[in-house]
Amino acid sequence: MPERSVAIVGSGVVGTAIACEFAGRGYRVDVFEKGPPYPYPHTPQFQDRFLHGYENPAHLPAAGIQGLSLTGDYHRDLDSERYAVAGGSATHWGAIALRMRPPDFHTRSGYGYGDDWPIGYDELEPYYCRAEAFLGVSGTDADNPFAPRRSRPYPLPPFELSYGDRILATRLAERGIALHTTPQAATRRAYRDRPGCQNFGACDVCPIGARYSPNYDLARAIATGRCTLHTRTAVRRVVVDRGRARALVVRAVDGMVDREHAAGVIVVAGGAIENARLLLLSSRERAPDGVPLSETVGRYLTFHHLWTARLHYAEALYPGDVGRFTGQSYQFIDPPGRGRHGAVKLEFSSNIVPPPERSLDEAATGAELVEILRPTRSQRMLTVHAESVPDGHRTVTLSEARDRFGDPYAHVHYELADFDHRTYAFGSGLVERFAAATRATGAEFEPFESVYSGCHHMGTCRMGRGPGDSAVDAFGAVHGVGNLFVAGGSAFVSPGAVNPTLTMVALALRTADYVTTRRG
Amino acid sequence: MRLTRRRFLALGFALSTAAAWVGWRSTARGPEPSAEPVLGQEPPGPLGSRAMAALVAAAGAVTGYAIDPAHYGEYYRWRAEHLRGYRVLYERFGRDADRAARELGARSFVAATREIQLDVLGRAGRGGRPMTVWERLRADVSGNPWPLYERFVVRETLALFARTDAWIALGYRGWPGVPKGLERYRLRHA
Numbered sequence: 001m002p003e004r005s006v007a008i009v010g011s012g013v014v015g016t017a018i019a020c021e022f023a024g025r026g027y028r029v030d031v032f033e034k035g036p037p038y039p040y041p042h043t044p045q046f047q048d049r050f051l052h053g054y055e056n057p058a059h060l061p062a063a064g065i066q067g068l069s070l071t072g073d074y075h076r077d078l079d080s081e082r083y084a085v086a087g088g089s090a091t092h093w094g095a096i097a098l099r100m101r102p103p104d105f106h107t108r109s110g111y112g113y114g115d116d117w118p119i120g121y122d123e124l125e126p127y128y129c130r131a132e133a134f135l136g137v138s139g140t141d142a143d144n145p146f147a148p149r150r151s152r153p154y155p156l157p158p159f160e161l162s163y164g165d166r167i168l169a170t171r172l173a174e175r176g177i178a179l180h181t182t183p184q185a186a187t188r189r190a191y192r193d194r195p196g197c198q199n200f201g202a203c204d205v206c207p208i209g210a211r212y213s214p215n216y217d218l219a220r221a222i223a224t225g226r227c228t229l230h231t232r233t234a235v236r237r238v239v240v241d242r243g244r245a246r247a248l249v250v251r252a253v254d255g256m257v258d259r260e261h262a263a264g265v266i267v268v269a270g271g272a273i274e275n276a277r278l279l280l281l282s283s284r285e286r287a288p289d290g291v292p293l294s295e296t297v298g299r300y301l302t303f304h305h306l307w308t309a310r311l312h313y314a315e316a317l318y319p320g321d322v323g324r325f326t327g328q329s330y331q332f333i334d335p336p337g338r339g340r341h342g343a344v345k346l347e348f349s350s351n352i353v354p355p356p357e358r359s360l361d362e363a364a365t366g367a368e369l370v371e372i373l374r375p376t377r378s379q380r381m382l383t384v385h386a387e388s389v390p391d392g393h394r395t396v397t398l399s400e401a402r403d404r405f406g407d408p409y410a411h412v413h414y415e416l417a418d419f420d421h422r423t424y425a426f427g428s429g430l431v432e433r434f435a436a437a438t439r440a441t442g443a444e445f446e447p448f449e450s451v452y453s454g455c456h457h458m459g460t461c462r463m464g465r466g467p468g469d470s471a472v473d474a475f476g477a478v479h480g481v482g483n484l485f486v487a488g489g490s491a492f493v494s495p496g497a498v499n500p501t502l503t504m505v506a507l508a509l510r511t512a513d514y515v516t517t518r519r520g
Numbered sequence: 521m522r523l524t525r526r527r528f529l530a531l532g533f534a535l536s537t538a539a540a541w542v543g544w545r546s547t548a549r550g551p552e553p554s555a556e557p558v559l560g561q562e563p564p565g566p567l568g569s570r571a572m573a574a575l576v577a578a579a580g581a582v583t584g585y586a587i588d589p590a591h592y593g594e595y596y597r598w599r600a601e602h603l604r605g606y607r608v609l610y611e612r613f614g615r616d617a618d619r620a621a622r623e624l625g626a627r628s629f630v631a632a633t634r635e636i637q638l639d640v641l642g643r644a645g646r647g648g649r650p651m652t653v654w655e656r657l658r659a660d661v662s663g664n665p666w667p668l669y670e671r672f673v674v675r676e677t678l679a680l681f682a683r684t685d686a687w688i689a690l691g692y693r694g695w696p697g698v699p700k701g702l703e704r705y706r707l708r709h710a
Contacts, residue, residue, distance in 0.1 A: 050697030052598050053680060162705050188702070199705065201696035318692060322705035350705075352696070365638075366583030366681050370689045373682070377690055 004028065006515075007248050007263035009235045009278060010270030011035075012088020013501060014488035014508045016214035017134060018267050019221045021512035029227040030261060031218070032250055034234040035061045035084035038091055040215030046200075046207035059085060062253050064404035065234060068273065072394075074303070074414040074451065081455040082271055086231050087215040089271070089455055090501065092204045095185040095211045096325055096347075097137045097502040099128050101148045103334055104343075104496030107389075111339035113419070114389050114494040118464055118474040125151060127506035127513075132183075134505060135212045136191040139183025146178070146330035156188045159197075162350035164317030165327040168380070168438045172329075175437040179348055182325040185212035185501075201323035201352075236407055237282040238266060238484060239289050245484035246289075251405060265483050265515055267476075268461075269508070272301065272490035276396040276460035277410040279471070279478075279486070292480045294467040298397055300390035301412065301460050302495050303453035305342075305420060309382045309431045310353065312442040316377040320352030332430060333497050341422035342387035343497035346430060353379045382434055382443075384427035387497040389419050390459045416451065424448045456500050458489035475514040476507065487511050557667045559605035567600035567607055571614030575673065577630045578617065581637035582674055583681045585689060595680055606672070613669050617641075641674055 006022045008015045011033035023029045038059055039045065048054045061084040070078055083089040102121035107114040129152040132139075138156035141147035158181040161169060169179040186203070187210045189196045197210035209216055221227035232253040239247045239260065247260040268275050276298040284290035329346040353376045363369035399411035428445055435443040464470025467479040470493075476485040487508045489500050572593055579592040600607040617629035620640040626632035629640060643666045687695035691709055694700045 046697070050683075052595065052602075053676065053683075054599075054603070159702070160706055163708055166706075197702060198699035199702050200699050201694075316691065316709070318709055320696070321692065321700075322702070323696065363678060364582075364642075366585050366678065366686065366689070369678060369682055370686050373686055373690060 005030070005263045006265040006267060007032065007261055009248065009266075009268045010088060010274070010488075011086050011214065011218060011229060011231075012269065012271065012488075013090035013093075013135075013214045014504050015088070015267070015269035016217045016221070017131075017505050017508040018269060018487060018512050019227050020134075020217050021509060022265075022516065023221040023224045023227040025512075025516045027226065027265075027516070029221065030263065031221075031227065031229045032233050032235050032248065032261075033084075033086050033088075033229060033231045034065050034253055035086060035088075035231065037231045038085040038087050038215060040087070040213055040219060041207060041209040042091070042205045042213065042215075043207045045205040046202055049205055050202055061085065062232065065253060066409075067401055067403065068410040068412055069399045069401055070412045070414070072412075072414040073416040073449070074412070074453070075449065076452060078273070078412060078453075081453060081457070082273065086229060087213055087218065090212070090214050093455075093501065094325060094499075095135075095203070095501075096499040097132065097135055097139070097183050097185045098345075098498035099148050099150075100496040100498055100503050101146075101334060103338075104387075104494065104498075107494050113339055115462075115464075115469070117493040118470075121148060124503070124506050124510070125149075127510045128502065130509050131502050131505040134217075134509070135185035135502070136187055136194060137183050137185050137502070138188035140181060143180040144178070144330055146333060154183060156191055158182075159184065159186070159188055159322070159324045159326060162318075162322050162326050164319065164321075164380070165348070165350050167315075167317065168348065169327065171438045172434070175433070177329060177434070177437060178331050179327045179329050182328045182347075182349065184325055186210050186324055197324065199322055199324070201320065203323045234403075234405065235270075235278060236405060237287070238268070238278065238291055240282075240284070240291050240481055240484070241289060243481060245291070245478075245481050253404070265485070267485045267487055267511070269487040271488065272457035272460045273396055273410050273412065275486055275488065275490040276301075277398065277408075279461065280396075280398050281407055291478060291484065292467075294471045294479055296462060296464075296467075296469065297471045298395050298460050299392050300462050300493075301394040301396050301414065302388055302390040302458045302492065303394075303414070303451075304456040304495055304497070304500070305384075305386040305388050305423065306452040306454045307384045307386075307424065307427060307446045307448070307450065308452075309384070309435075309443050309445040311380045311382055311435055311438070311440040312375070313378045313380070313439070314441055317350075317380060318377055319350050319380055322350055325349040325351065332426075335426070337426065341426045342389065342419065344387070344423065344427050344430060345385040345497045346434065347383040347385055348380065348434065349383075351381060352376075353381050382431055384424075384431065385454065385497055385499070386420075386423045386427055387495055388423070389417065390462070390494060391417060391419075393417070394459075396460050416448075420451075421448065424451075454499070456489065456495065458492040458495050458500060461486040461490040462493050463491045464493065476511040485511055485515070557671050559668070559672060560608055561604045562608040564601050564603055565607045567597055567610055568614070570618075571600075571610045572596060573630045574614035574617045575610060575677075577632075577637060578613075578641060578673060579677045579681075581634050582641060582677055583685065584634075585681070585685055587681075587685060591684065592677070592680065609665075609668060609672055612665060613673055616665060616669070641669070643669075 005028040105117040139154040140158040247262040393415040398408035461471035621629040
């Protein structure tokens with residue numbers, strides 16, 4: 001086994017960032033992905049969806065590799081929130097790339113809830129800069145008085161507010177509320193060898209690679225000749241030998257035989273739910289050559305909590321005229337009542353307002369359809385993007401149900417707490433304020449029970465000071481197994497209220513730095 | 521447990537009664553749960569010109585807008601050539617639409633007035649309502665293909681219209697999937 005080799009579980013944005021870092025530093029890299037290959041640029045997927053109205057089964061995960069069970073207060077399909085293909089969920093992400101703010105790392109000492117991270121914003125800031133460069137983030141802080149400090153400008157200029165945004169921003173400003181642009185991993189101009197956005201409005205299958213997709217960097221890593229991507233290959237467990245991770249046990253999704261893949265460094269980067277599942281499947285309690293696990297593994301699952309309002313206006317604002325996210329507000333991201341309830345980021349973007357699902361079935365002709373759709377021109381979506389608190393009542397354990405290899409699926413139990421009710425009430429009040437300030441003629445806000453995670457799953461292998469309070473250390477190393485790392489949102493101690501991907505990538509780059517430089 | 525003749529008859533009577541009761545209840549409550557018609561599994565292939573002309577004419581009729589025939593034609597062509605069942609369905613639709621149009625006094629479906637074309641397309645007679653299990657069963661037994669045309673021609677054409685031309689009809693400068701650049705979205709619509 002070559003010491004300078006790394007095996008990575010998961011090919012999403014985190015696994016990809018780590019693969020690029022290691023491959024760029026001369027390591028032999030193997031990335032294991034249980035999903036199928038996923039073409040990049042996503043032109044074929046774009047053609048399927050937008051030209052042919054077709055969902056290509058070749059781009060969907062095989063049956064029998066995703067099937068978690070779910071109890072508690074979360075009622076959405078969690079499996080559909082984890083897109084198991086090469087490139088992972090970030091093949092479909094919105095690409096909003098935001099930094100957490102300094103207080104988000106210290107909610108226990110600052111506000112009396114949650115727990116403090118073992119690192120702070122200042123330690124992560126240089127990695128935020130690198131992550132922004134890695135993803136190609138377009139943005140500005142010039143219009144955002146609540147943005148955290150930065151040591152380098154954004155790599156690209158921002159996507160400006162739309163015509164409709166500016167009307168609403170002016171009305172909000174009259175009431176003292178800031179609506180500003182949204183930093184995002186999409187190219188406002190050409191960046192490296194990615195073209196500038198041309199506003200196809202088909203961002204989740206961007207046909208030209210303007211919106212960042214991990215497949216772009218996976219291809220770059222593979223082109224070094226030092227990285228191999230193993231698609232349709234499931235990792236069943238991690239093998240530990242005398243305090244060091246020795247190998248991964250892997251099997252082709254359609255195969256019958258396991259094999260061991262040895263590596264000097266092993267990084268688990270399969271998303272918060274699968275990371276916890278893999279560690280639990282690898283536990284020393286299940287096998288003598290297993291991983292000694294902290295009891296915290298799987299215990300602090302945390303979602304962001306999203307609720308969306310539909311606001312109606314007298315005039316046509318043409319949402320969807322631009323595909324990218326535009327307006328948002330950080331103004332309530334560190335509100336005076338924080339502690340009694342959570343922080344909230346508001347997304348008032350110029351995205352398409354989905355028409356009612358019944359539209360097509362009700363219309364017999366194009367004219368009827370147009371009339372059903374007409375009100376959406378004058379509607380805007382306002383999303384309350386809220387913080388939640390990891391409290392031990394949201395867990396990932398092993399399910400009774402088993403996958404095609406006979407391994408238990410993940411079981412997720414997710415309870416909502418009084419804190420979340422109070423945050424919802426706070427958000428509901430903000431929706432009313434926004435509606436009044438922007439002279440909305442009507443507003444409908446989703447009920448509390450319809451909470452959506454935004455596909456932001458975090459906290460299941462949180463970082464901390466020791467096995468008593470955490471699964472991994474401040475660099476992502478599993479306590480007691482120095483060459484086994486967990487990367488991504490699963491290492492978060494608390495989620496803040498901003499989209500997590502930029503922080504996940506920043507942490508991944510920091511882990512790669514630690515392994516390749518400090519650790520030697 | 522051994523099933524005696526007497527027990528067998530009693531069980532049969534009980535099951536028949538239960539089935540009749542369930543049937544009566546479902547009738548009394550109204551339509552059965554909906555069921556979508558199922559497309560055949562015939563291999564894909566090139567689409568004939570007669571079928572293509574009928575499909576494009578159907579698109580013009582059902583949308584009611586001056587559509588670009590190439591845009592809709594490409595959509596039908598791709599489905600016929602790549603997805604199982606579509607080519608055979610489309611060919612059959614072309615023939616049946618022509619026959620139905622002639623019954624209504626037109627020379628062909630393509631040459632018919634929009635009124636006649638809509639009359640032909642409305643033969644499923646459900647106004648967009650999903651098929652009930654009973655309707656599906658009846659269609660299967662009778663070989664009536666119009667529910668299939670409704671689902672895989674009319675509804676899919678309206679879906680294509682909804683994600684493309686409907687945006688233009690609503691005053692947008694392009695539909696999702698068409699590059700629009702990053703300047704005009706900041707300007708007032710005409």
